[in-house]
Amino acid sequence: MSEFVYLFRASEAEQREAMGTPERAQRSMQVWMAWIRDLEAKGHLKDRGQPLERGGKVVRGRKKVVTDGPYAEAKDLVLGFIIVEARDLAQAVELSAGCPMLEGGGSVEIRPVMRSPS
């Protein structure tokens, strides 16, 4: 088994759309929890990860220029991540198909965790 990081991305508008009315928020929450529960039940959830605030700082270059996170206007803000265990990248992609993020127009970026040679 290999580990994969799922990076969840969405614009703020997409995120708000998914949570637009209380009823929609309730539905979004339910499908998310069901999806996570399903991953967990099948033994694929390695780490629940962490949710991330939208704002932050970026430090760049040798001059260590600090700017506000460009996040508010960013199209695909990273909202959080989880770590999934799968046979290979193909299965990791397959497992992401049910992710509610995709229903709301967002994306899941799947990145294999690098392994040291054994």
Add this chain to the structure above:
Amino acid sequence: MERRPDLDEHLFRRESGRMVAALTRIFGLHNLALAEDVVQDAFCRALEVWKVRGVPENPSAWLMATAKNRALDVVRRERTARTFAPELSRRLETGWTTAAIVDEAFSPAIRDEQLRMMFSCCHPRLPEEAQVALILNILCGFGASEIAGAFLTGRAAIEKRISRGKRVLATSKRLFDLADAEFRPRLAAVRRALYLLFNEGYHGASAESAVRAELCREAMRLTALLGEHPPAAGPETSALAALMSLHAARLPARVDAGGDLSPLADQERSRWDSRLVAQGLALLERSAAGPEVTAYHVEAAIAAAHAGARSVDEADWESIVSLYDRLMAVAPSPVVALNRAIAIAQRDGPERGLEEIHAIEGRERLKSYPFYPAAMGDLELRRGNRQAAREHFSAALALARNPTERRFLEKRSRACECASGSERGPGGDLS
């Protein structure tokens, strides 16, 4: 694996109304959209955190605390750019009391803020249907499409109704003051709006019984809120609460096992909610405290008369007819007259009932009401006049507003073909 609590089915809807009310108290009614933004933001945060960590021990408290923190941020950040609630402005300007003000608005019950919001929604410049839509949207957390579904109205029309209503609300910057001289007349409007909300749930056109039960529950929750606030409580509010409880008691039996509408005569009375009946009777008793007999009193008394009978035939139709006479005196309407005629038919036979129906004043206003021809069909059937009954039922069928009503009326229509027709009790809308 740790056990995580499940998500309460209506958590977000329920909390939305409480949060918007508390936030509006701080921001002012003219910043209602800002309050709604903060609530939405709290929901987004909840999604991010809960989806991976699970629902917290006390999700309401979690949402409230989040909204509170956001409110503090907003006030600190926009103190100079915006004006907030006028009654708090001086305190907000000084800065050091901001946290205390926010805490106060988010005091555990948030009861007063919800009440004030309810009174705000019933602005005299708004038509009743707009008041009801605003209450549903702001206090009950229903989105425009959910309200449209419940009222069988287009979503665009509801959106327009809500946004126009919110513009009227914004003309007053503060939530309605419960000590205002306008309190009494506004209280009557609030009760009326809650009554309409309940009726929409109970008799309304929406096909989904879950939606309708939800409307009834919300109307009862908000009426209970009125009852907890001494100036808004009192005999008339008790009477309103009584009639809601006594009707809601019948909801479980109103739809049969097959999902079909079941008229009063056919309902399995063992399925009536005895706790709600008892509660309704207690409220009715309390409502008798004053000298006044309002339409709510009379309607509750009629519901109580049904609740006390073991079957339609055992009901005290003599008293029910005289209660309808009384209702016609305090709140006459063609629908009340129709129900009175059905009660008379029950007491004196179908011929008398039909005479009464033909004598209803303003009965042209019933022309799109399916239960009007259906009632005539029932009475014709009972006197053995199948041909006339058949015609009335097909007229009713053409007016059916949803599949549930259609199935119900088709069933009645089929009864013309087989039954002798004499075993039926009142049909109509006496459900």
